[in-house]
Amino acid sequence: MKTQNAARLFEALSSEARLEVFRLLVKHAPNGLVAGEISKNLKIPSTNLSFHLKELVHSGLVGMEKEGRFRRCRANVPLMLEVIAYLTSECCSGNPGQCRQYRAESGVAPEFLPTRCDCDK
């Protein structure tokens, strides 16, 4: 993944409103929600939600398809995983021990983190 593209994805997740929308859609994967349900759930006015959804769709993190007069939105989870992999790549100048220590320090349970990073290669 190119830096420019990754920056755009982070940009899409950088507003609280959009991050809440995205997480709600991740939570409701793979069925997704229609725009009105998102608006109701997060109490975002439809006109404003429309603006934020456009950003998310443009970034690729959310997919949208017509469903009668509704628009169904789904999180693009594989793309989310790609950007996660991008963040952890090329770290620590090839020092696997260092990475393992960071993983321990993070306080995150090991199974919710990559088992290896790029420098274990």
Add this chain to the structure above:
Amino acid sequence: MKTQNAARLFEALSSEARLEVFRLLVKHAPNGLVAGEISKNLKIPSTNLSFHLKELVHSGLVGMEKEGRFRRCRANVPLMLEVIAYLTSECCSGNPGQCRQYRAESGVAPEFLPTRCDCDK
């Protein structure tokens, strides 16, 4: 991690300049680089780099300490791992099979992804 905090972290990574700075620091973990080295490496004028470093430091993703007349910057890799865990948490409404399929679809090698997501619990 709270949504507000996560959004601030993504905001910090949402500019190409800052994302490049952060990745450079991840690459050079744990020793980090001094501001001048970053400026030289990425060809960002010092006055502008200072602005972006302030954002990164304020978000917590970069730590800075005085070293004589230099300022040494280090990536906060554990925090990066926390925000990664945040993104993958509470997904898929507790449907582990769905998550596994997404991981397969992402095209990312399994060892660079979480082995489980929250819904495997």
Add this chain to the structure above:
DNA sequence: GACATAGTTCAATATATCTTGAATTATTGT
């Protein structure tokens, strides 16, 4: 002390993003 170097701060400008209400398009139900 005088000078050079590393960074930051400040002010000014340019640009981009956010939010809202009103108007608009598309679809469904009567």
Add this chain to the structure above:
DNA sequence: ACAATAATTCAAGATATATTGAACTATGTC
């Protein structure tokens, strides 16, 4: 056809972010 619903587009104003050069602070060197 008419009315109701779902959602988007548009225009306007408010706010936030990015970039630059000049001035400033702090540290190290002669």
